[in-house]
Amino acid sequence: MRISRMTKTWVAALALAAGGSAWAGVQVTFDKPDDYSDVPFSSRDREQVLAGLANHFTWLGKSLPHGQDLRIEITDVDLAGREDPARRGAFDVRVLTGRADWPRLRLRYTLEQDGKVIASGNAYLSDMSYLQHINRYSSNDALRYEKRMIDEWFKNTFGVKPQGRSSPVITLQPRDVQRR
Template sequence: MNLRPALIAIALAIVSAGVPADARTRNVTDPDAPRALPEQGPVSVRWEDPSTFSDLRHSGNRYEARRGNWVEELAEHMRKSGEKRLAPGQRLDIDILDIRRAGMYEPWHGPDLDDTRIIRDIYPPRMTVSFRYTDADGRVLSQGERKLSDNGFMVGASPVNNNDILRYEKSMIDSWLTREIGAPQT
């Protein structure tokens, strides 16, 4: 009698029982995934249900497109980048309405590349945001809906972190915040 398969199954059950729920791969469409960053500081960021985002609806591979926690990572970047630009007392409230990340899954390349996001200049990053930017007295300095896009994302200056899978989206966000609010405060 071979006990090896049974021992492996028991060992896997013990190991997976000790893994915290947060260690599993999260999907941006999980019902328990956050839809806003915790309230802190002068920048708030909220977002719609990511299952309605263009990135998932038109990705070429909905399963791979929803993996991870990239919406929250982009929101966190938006907050940090916005905070650097605000003068004391100013406030920025952002609602992310839609996201289309750079690249696309091209399933016609076969099963070896099914889960690979192909980056080409014909798939630029895009984002739609609604925002309200106010001064220390609560007066509105700027507000509205903006459709962000970076059609030259592959030919511009290289992003600071070439290992960041969201580098093109973050660069697009930084460019928008600079146009809307100004350069980071020193």
Template structure:
């Protein structure tokens, strides 16, 4: 048993040394209570912001070691339109593929050792969100927004 534990400890130590340092991320939301479309209830808004923050962390993990992604979200309009349902505490988000595409206004920068490598402010949007394949599951409530952010990150920030 001691031999197995020692082997596991050695492998874990080797992986810790060999693994590159994870890139950092700082995500802030400027006045989220004023965002265009984030849900009607506070718990819905908090859930959306938590999921988006987690997704930005996944994107930042693609950056080279030592780089930090800083994102300030200025506005969010989720895909579709939210419709209240009388018999449920959950609202229904109706996706019709018309003028209800997802978009976010972001201010961003990538920094390394105190130096700004890249920065900007832009509206990220996906007007064709229902007309293309999406790698996220149908049950993912932010599948269109995540795909939109993936495309933005790959086009604007990813290392080539």
């Protein structure tokens, strides 16, 4: 029996789609986000930042081995830089000094392999020298410093590096970033 080229293509596409569900599942939740140390003031920007963090963890989860599922509960976010209160409003300005304004993130995580917990804990991520590192993320990405910090934690905790292209760029419009 001869199988047409189109049939082979469809079978391969279906196999890839089915295989996608076998990839690691990542579930990200946010515990009391209204109490976080430093997220944008506007609700639209805050939602974009939290969605950007969740999407980044999901993207990183694709690097986990088959059968592993990761649950992340973010308990605090402190973004790189500080908002300039004198310019708060439609044009929020985040000032990056490299002093006491480094990115920080607190979270709880659970990694399961085929339903059994193989790693869990609380993590405090911070990058005091965030302006001194080479960063693979676009300078237009509002979460570039946080993403780099999360990548390092992910690699050190789970022993896997991100695969493929980086997660989507998060831009908050309009947004100015100033370095001092």
